[in-house]
Structures are given as structure tokens and as C-alpha cells.
Amino acid sequence: MSRIEVLKTYKIYIGGKFPRTESGRYYQPKANGKVLGNICLSSRKDFRNATVAARSAQVGWAAKSAYNRSQILYRIAEILEGRRTQFVEELIQQGSKKAQAEKEVNLSIDRLIYFAGWCDKYMQIFSAVNPVASSHFNFSVPEPTGVVAILAPEESGLLGLVSQIAPTIAGGNTCVVLASENKPLCSITFAEVLSTSDVPGGVINILTGNRKELTPHFGRHMDVNALIYCGNNPAEIKTIHEAAVDNLKRVIIRDGGGYVSDNYESPYLISSLQETKTTWHPVEKIGAAGSGY
Amino acid sequence: MAEKDYRLSPRVDQVGIQDRVDRITKRSVKSEAKRKGLLMTLNMIDLTTLEGADTDFKVKQMCYKAQHLHDSFPDLPTTAAVCVYPNFVKTAINEVKGSKVKVASVATAFPSGHSSSEIKLLDTKIAVDNGAHEVDMVISRGKFHSGEYNFVFDEIAAIKEACGNARLKVILETGELGTFDKVRRASDIAMDAGADFIKTSTGKISPAATLPVTLVMLEAIKDYYYETGKMIGMKPAGGISNSKLALQYLLMVKETLGGKWLSNEWFRFGASSLANDVLMQIMKQESGNYQSKDYFSKD
Numbered sequence: 040m041s042r043i044e045v046l047k048t049y050k051i052y053i054g055g056k057f058p059r060t061e062s063g064r065y066y067q068p069k070a071n072g073k074v075l076g077n078i079c080l081s082s083r084k085d086f087r088n089a090t091v092a093a094r095s096a097q098v099g100w101a102a103k104s105a106y107n108r109s110q111i112l113y114r115i116a117e118i119l120e121g122r123r124t125q126f127v128e129e130l131i132q133q134g135s136k137k138a139q140a141e142k143e144v145n146l147s148i149d150r151l152i153y154f155a156g157w158c159d160k161y162m163q164i165f166s167a168v169n170p171v172a173s174s175h176f177n178f179s180v181p182e183p184t185g186v187v188a189i190l191a192p193e194e195s196g197l198l199g200l201v202s203q204i205a206p207t208i209a210g211g212n213t214c215v216v217l218a219s220e221n222k223p224l225c226s227i228t229f230a231e232v233l234s235t236s237d238v239p240g241g242v243i244n245i246l247t248g249n250r251k252e253l254t255p256h257f258g259r260h261m262d263v264n265a266l267i268y269c270g271n272n273p274a275e276i277k278t279i280h281e282a283a284v285d286n287l288k289r290v291i292i293r294d295g296g297g298y299v300s301d302n303y304e305s306p307y308l309i310s311s312l313q314e315t316k317t318t319w320h321p322v323e324k325i326g327a328a329g330s331g332y
Numbered sequence: 333m334a335e336k337d338y339r340l341s342p343r344v345d346q347v348g349i350q351d352r353v354d355r356i357t358k359r360s361v362k363s364e365a366k367r368k369g370l371l372m373t374l375n376m377i378d379l380t381t382l383e384g385a386d387t388d389f390k391v392k393q394m395c396y397k398a399q400h401l402h403d404s405f406p407d408l409p410t411t412a413a414v415c416v417y418p419n420f421v422k423t424a425i426n427e428v429k430g431s432k433v434k435v436a437s438v439a440t441a442f443p444s445g446h447s448s449s450e451i452k453l454l455d456t457k458i459a460v461d462n463g464a465h466e467v468d469m470v471i472s473r474g475k476f477h478s479g480e481y482n483f484v485f486d487e488i489a490a491i492k493e494a495c496g497n498a499r500l501k502v503i504l505e506t507g508e509l510g511t512f513d514k515v516r517r518a519s520d521i522a523m524d525a526g527a528d529f530i531k532t533s534t535g536k537i538s539p540a541a542t543l544p545v546t547l548v549m550l551e552a553i554k555d556y557y558y559e560t561g562k563m564i565g566m567k568p569a570g571g572i573s574n575s576k577l578a579l580q581y582l583l584m585v586k587e588t589l590g591g592k593w594l595s596n597e598w599f600r601f602g603a604s605s606l607a608n609d610v611l612m613q614i615m616k617q618e619s620g621n622y623q624s625k626d627y628f629s630k631d
Contacts, residue, residue, distance in 0.1 A: 087622050262624035285621055 042152020049223065050249060051079045051229035054092030060085050066249070068221045070134040078223050081248035083256040089244035092214040093186045096241030101183045101211035109158035110239045112209060116151035118236040122228070123148075126197060129224040133196055146299060147201040150200055154205035154303050161210065161309045169317070176320040181313035183211035184289060185264035188257045192269040195221030199300045200229060203267055206308035208242055212265075215244045217257065223247040251275075258282025259319065265289035265312055286315065339609045341520045342555070344512035344548050353543045356587070362578050367617055370610050373578045374401060375409035378436055378567070380604050381416060382535065382547035391420045397629055402611050405618075411607065412596035413466060417442070418455060420422040421462040426614045431600060436466035436501070443505075443534035448600035449487065450524045467491070468501045470534060471518060473508045481521055488525035500602075501529035501567055506535045515545055526595075529565035535602060540570025543580060543613045550588040563592070569602025575613040578606060605631050 047194055050057040062082035068076045080284045100108075102230075119126070119238050121136040123144050130140035162181060187207050192199030196219045220227030230245045246253075254275050257266060258284040268279055283290050293312055299305075361369055362444065363433050369610060380396045381390060391414075398411040413434040416424050424435045438457035441447035447455075452469075457469055469491050475483045492500050502522040506515050530549055533540040546568045553564045572578060585593050593599050608631060612623035 073400075083622075090622070256622070259620070260622045260624075261627065262622065286624065287620075 044191075045205060046076065049076050049078050049177060049227045049247070050076045051081055051085060051089075052227065052233070052243070052245040052327065053085065053089045053241075054096075054244065055234060056232070057234070057296075060248070061088070064082050068223060070132060070222075073132075075132060075224055078247050080255065081217075081246040085246055085248075086253060086256050088262070089215040089246060090186060090188075090260055092241035092244055093215050094262055096239055097183070097185055099211045100213055100242045102209070103211075105159035105162065108211070109155045110157060111190040112151055112155035112205065114236045115232060115238065116148045116155065117149050118232045119144075119151065119229075122232060125228060129228060130197060133222040133224060142299070143195070143198045146226065147198045149292060150198070150201055150304065150321070151205050153308070157206075157306050158209045158246055161223075161306045161313075164306060165310050165313065165315075171319075174322055176322045177317065179315050179317040181210070181310060182316050184312045184314055185212060186262060186269060187212045187214045187218040187265045187312055188260070188263045188267060189214050190254065190257060191218050191226070192296065192298065193219050193221065194296055194299045195219075197225040197229065199269065199296075200226055202298050202303040203269065203293075207267070207312055208238075210309040210312050210313050213242045213244075215263070216246065217250060217253055218245055218247050220248070220250050254278055255282055258288070259285060261286045264286060265291065267291045267293060269293045312327075335482070336524065338517050338521055341513070341517040343515050343553075344513055349512065349544050349547050353547060353584075355372045355581050356580055357403045357543065359580070361583070363617075367577065369576060369579045369582055370596065370617075371409060372582065372612050373575065373601065373610050375412060375491070376599055377607055377608060378415045378569070378600050378602050379411045380414070380535065380569070380602050382438060384418065387422060388420065388423050390425050391416055391423050394569050395424055395433070397496075397607070398428065398433045399431045401607060402615075402628065403609075405614065408611075412600055415468065415602060417463075418459040419562060421459055421464045423588060425463040432574050434465040435463065436462040437462075438468045438470075438503075438534075440469040440472050440487075442468070443501075443536040445505075446474065447491070448473065452487070453490065453494050455493050460494065460496055460498050464498055466529075467495050468500060468503055468531060469521065470503045470505060471503055473534045475508070476514075478516060481517075484518075485521050485525045488527060489521055492526035499528040499565075500526065501531045501565070502527040503531045503534055503569075504549075505534055505537070506541075506549075507539045512545070512548045516552055519549050519554045520556070523552065523556045523564050527564065528602070530599040531567040531568050531569055531600075531602065533568075533570040533602075535570030540541070541568035541602075542571055543577075543584065547584055547588065550585065551591070554589055557589075563598060565600065566593070566597040567600040567602055572601055573605045573609060574602050575606075578610065578627055596603050607631075 050059050060079040060081045061084050063079045066080045066308040126144045127140045189203050226245050231253035233293045258279045335372045381394050398414050401408045410433050413436045415436040418437045437457050439456040441453040504518045509515050519530050607630045615623050
């Protein structure tokens with residue numbers, strides 16, 4: 040007897056839960072002439088709700104020990120590894136060749152491990168003790184920027200997404216991500232991985248929908264501290280730069296492609312979402328040699 | 333007044349109440365109506381600080397905020413009142429002098445209400461002597477649960493007398509009453525005993541104010557009005573921290589009691605963080621940008 044296949048409902052991921060979009064809208068992206076599924080067409084209110092979730096999760100996430108954040112990133116990689124076949128299938132559905140899809144999943148897992156390793160190390164290499172001409176102990180340390188909105192790359196539905204999220208959360212930030220519009224399947228399945236891998240709700244929020252519609256809202260929201268734009272549409276880049284001035288958001292423009300390259304394995308991707316805090320601590324000369332501290 | 337048997341207070345249809353609340357929460361309020369509702373909400377807030385860690389300076393800061401909700405925005409109303417412990421009434425009165433902001437004081441061994449009648453009366457007297465315009469008392473829930481309704485009635489009546497010209501709000505602490513029937517019963521007792529306002533909660537226990545429990549109390553106020561012609565005010569307090577919820581309360585008041593009750597003479601919100609959320613919504617309507625707490629005063 041033939042069996043009726045059960046299809047998955049792809050929902051969005053906000054505050055550790057999987058709601059449908061509050062707007063009730065959906066769209067049907069296609070690949071190779073086939074509809075991929077009914078995907079939530081998120082509204083600006085979903086974005087607002089996701090930002091509220093990201094904001095309330097941020098302090099707690101940044102306060103976790105670096106070692107613990109590292110463990111959690113490693114855990115995401117572990118769970119992703121266990122679901123590798125599902126991701127490969129989805130990538131093939133979205134138009135990748137099998138070999139290409141397998142490579143993308145492997146690289147995504149490795150990239151998470153890479154940034155898991157950096158969680159308790161970037162602080163050391165980006166901190167400094169600064170020489171000053173007064174009796175102060177002067178030092179600088181990086182602190183997370185806060186809530187980061189990410190317009191994820193359009194072409195690379197999994198690897199591109201992971202390559203943006205991993206360095207962001209490794210540095211103690213939380214994020215709201217708009218997934219690839221035409222290749223959204225992996226983003227929601229990745230959200231399922233996140234929800235079963237010790238990532239506190241709200242640290243990563245993933246929306247699906249129309250990029251053009253949501254870009255201005257991503258740019259304008261006063262409670263978003265930084266924005267990563269992946270792509271090279273000059274009109275969108277201009278919109279973002281203009282919208283971001285109201286609260287002086289940090290705007291980072293990254294290319295839409297090339298995610299297989301080593302360029303996306305660098306601690307500088309973490310430091311680009313850090314603010315430097317410098318402390319002047321008064322000291323007296325205490326050492327016999329006159330050392331300041 | 334002839335003694336009344338409060339066991340005969342009307343029973344509440346729980347399913348019906350829930351159903352009406354569901355319909356109200358599905359309503360959407362937009363643009364101009366929303367703007368007016370938000371401004372009205374600000375003007376109905378009793379800005380509250382009731383912490384063990386309160387200091388004179390914290391009370392002063394709150395009084396300033398009550399009068400200057402967001403100075404960069406022109407023509408904002410003040411809040412209706414500030415609500416403090418009795419020992420801060422003097423400070424608050426000094427700070428709000430010359431403005432429309434009133435000073436409310438909790439009294440009668442707030443929040444538990446467990447103390448002797450003498451202490452409760454003295455507590456009230458201190459608040460009133462220091463100039464409080466309004467007194468928020470708590471009922472003795474223990475006595476209420478033991479069925480000593482006359483005791484509860486007499487206590488409210490005695491406090492009302494001690495209040496003199498100050499308006500009396502009676503806190504039922506609905507979270508400790510248990511059922512809607514008991515909320516209704518307590519509302520009837522409070523109104524008969526002379527309450528000017530009935531108020532849901534102290535804000536110290538959860539659940540505090542909810543839409544259904546407020547609706548039960550509004551219905552009690554309506555019946556009392558039909559019976560006696562006397563208007564009683566309503567104050568939900570605790571847990572109301574966002575604008576959408578506040579607007580739903582206003583809808584419920586308007587639909588149950590009518591437009592007459594839509595002023596801060598007859599309806600209040602007991603809240604501390606609600607004001608900032610409403611301000612953020614108003615700014616969102618003005619500028620089109622979703623707002624951040626970073627740009628508003630701390631509570």
C-alpha cells in the first residue's frame with residue numbers, strides 16, 4: 040500500500056520557540072521548478088518580537104563563562120553532525136549537487152568547532168595593557184556589541200548562515216537572522232538543531248521572509264546595536280547605511296559568497312562585533328624598579 | 333445598613349468571562365485611536381515603588397518622572413499619581429507640589445495585612461496626616477477565607493473613616509482569593525463598606541492583575557452602580573507592563589462601564605515599567621522606528 044508522505048511545516052524561531060509568523064502570510068520558494076515548501080513570510084512585528092527576545096537573552100549570554108559558551112558551540116556542532124543526512128537532503132532539494140552538499144555540511148560543522156575553540160581565547164589576543172604617561176594602570180578589553188541583526192547570504196543557505204552566526208555568538212552577542220529567501224529550508228532545520236543543543240532561547244533567532252521588505256526595519260530598529268549585511272545589492276546597502284544612522288549602528292557589509300574559503304575562519308570576525316572598553320586604574324609606584332603595577 | 337449575607341453574592345460564569353476576554357484580546361487598535369489610548373494610559377498610571385530598598389532619593393526621582401515622562405516629547409500628560417509606603421508620603425508630597433500628580437500611600441500592614449486593628453488604623457492615620465491624597469489598603473485575606481465577612485467589612489469601614497477626605501482604594505489581592513466567586517464577594521464587601529476604588533493586587537504575589545479578574549470586578553462595579561447610583565473606581569495593579577495589554581484594559585472598561593469611567597478619577601493602572609513601554613510605543617508612532625530602552629529613563 041502506498042503511503043502519504045508527511046511534510047514538515049517550516050516555522051520561524053524566536054526566543055527558543057517555533058511560532059508561525061504573526062502575519063499569517065507564507066511564500067513558496069522554488070528550486071528546479073519544484074516548490075520547496077510553505078515558508079513563513081515574516082513581518083516587521085516578528086522582527087520586533089525577535090529583537091525583544093534577543094535583547095533579554097543578551098546579558099545572560101554574555102555573562103556565561105567563555106568556557107561554557109565554547110561548550111555550547113561545540114554542542115551545536117555535535118547535534119548538527121547527527122543530522123547531517125537531513126541537511127544534505129535539503130541542500131540537494133535547494134539545488135546543490137550531492138558532493139557539494141556534503142562538503143557544505145562538513146564545513147559548517149567544522150566552522151562551529153573552529154569558533155567554539157576561539158570563545159575563551161579571543162579576549163586575550165584583543166586585550167592590551169597600554170603605556171600611559173601617568174600613574175595609571177591602563178588596559179583595554181573587548182566587550183560584546185549587543186544585539187546583532189544579520190541579513191544572511193542568499194546563496195549559501197547553511198554554510199553562509201553558520202559562518203555569520205558562529206563568530207557573532209562566540210563573542211557574547213545575541214542575534215536576529217533573516218535567512219536566505221530562496222533557500223530557507225536549512226535555516227529552520229538548523230534552528231531545530233539549536234533548540235536541542237543547550238543554546239539559551241533568544242540567543243539566536245531565525246526568521247524567513249522577504250529581504251526587500253524587512254531590510255529597512257533591520258536598519259532602523261533602535262534596539263539593534265550592529266547589522267551584518269551579506270550581499271552586494273547597492274540599493275540595499277544604501278538603505279541600510281541611511282537607516283542605521285538613527286542609533287549609530289555598527290554596519291558590516293560582507294560579500295554574499297565564497298564561504299568555503301578560509302577567510303571565514305578568523306578571530307577578526309569575532310572582534311568586528313566587539314567594543315573596546317579601556318580602564319584607567321590609579322596606581323602608585325610600588326616596585327623597587329619603579330614598575331607601575 | 334442592614335446586614336447582608338455575602339455568601340449570596342452573584343456567582344461568576346467563568347467560561348463566559350474567559351470568552352469575553354478572548355474577544356477583547358483579539359481586537360486591534362491602530363493609528364489615532366491607539367495614540368489617544370496610549371496618552372490616556374499614561375495619564376491613568378499610579379507610578380509605583382514599593383520595595384524594601386526604597387530611599388528618599390528613589391522616591392524623589394520617581395516623582396520627577398511622574399511629572400516629566402519624556403521631556404523631548406511635547407504635551408505629554410503627567411501620571412495620575414505616585415504610590416509609595418507611608419514613610420515616604422512627606423517626601424512625595426513635597427516633590428509633586430504644584431502639579432496634578434497625586435500621592436497615594438499603601439497602608440494597613442501592606443502587603444500581608446496581618447497586624448492588629450490599632451496598628452492598621454495608625455498606619456492609615458500617619459499616611460493621611462502626612463498629606464496622602466489616596467490610601468491603598470489591603471483586606472484581611474485570612475479572615476475572608478475563614479468566612480468572617482463582617483470582620484472584613486468593619487475593618488474597611490473603619491479605615492474609610494480614618495481616611496477622612498483621602499480616597500480609599502481597597503486591595504483584594506485576587507491572587508490569594510482563589511476563585512472568581514470569591515473575587516466577586518470581596519468586591520461587594522469592599523464597595524458596601526465604603527471603598528472609593530477596588531484594586532486587584534499588591535503586586536507582591538503572582539498572579540497579580542489579569543484581564544479576567546478585572547472583568548469580574550468591573551461587573552461588580554456595574555451592578556453596584558445600577559443598584560445605588562454610586563460610581564466606584566477600578567485599579568488593576570501588577571503585571572501590566574506593555575501597551576497592548578493596557579489598551580485591552582481600556583477597551584474592557586469602556587465596554588463594561590462606559591466612557592464615564594475613562595478618566596483617572598475612575599480608572600488607574602498600578603505599574604512601574606508600563607510608562608516606559610507606552611512612551612516607546614508613542615515614539616514608534618512618531619518616528620516609525622522601533623525603540624530601545626537605552627533612550628528612556630530608567631525605572
